[in-house]
Amino acid sequence: MTNSELERAVKEFGRRCSHISRIYSVPWRLYTDWFFITLFEGIFDFGISIGESVRGFPLWVIEISDKPGREEPEPAFKFIGNVHGDEPVGRELLLRLANWICDNYKRDPLVDLIVDKVHLHILPSMNPDGFSFRRRGNANNVDLNRDFPD
Helix, strand or coil: CCHHHHHHHHHHHHHHCCCCEEEECCCHHHHCCHHHHHHCECCECCCCCCCECCCCCECCEEEECCCCCCCCCCCEEEEECCCCCCCCHHHHHHHHHHHHHHHHCCCCHHHHHHHHHCEEEEECCCCHHHHHHCCCCCCCCCCHHHCCCC
């Protein structure tokens, strides 16, 4: 799926599965105005933003939990797909995982255990720029999994 299709799929998932999830990605520009965020804290749920790609694609994250948006004393896991732009299968698989969890919550004891006892954060595409260019690196030709700080 294209980056636009991925965005639509994530938003649709968020609408369909809001009882156990929340989607977070707000344009980074909004977060530069700390006064605005502080002023309206508690009135609006701004969530958390991890930002956007070099070319401005939002980095969508799906949070899955029995209490989405709230911190809990339970294990948290993050799943990241499409780190390399030319390896797109991960983004598809992570959306399938999220949909499988949503479709089977309260129907499958394993899914109930996952949702009730674990906090999941799923980033289907860490490199939407590389995906659109069909190359390993991002728009700056940086290989993202070799660019983590020490």
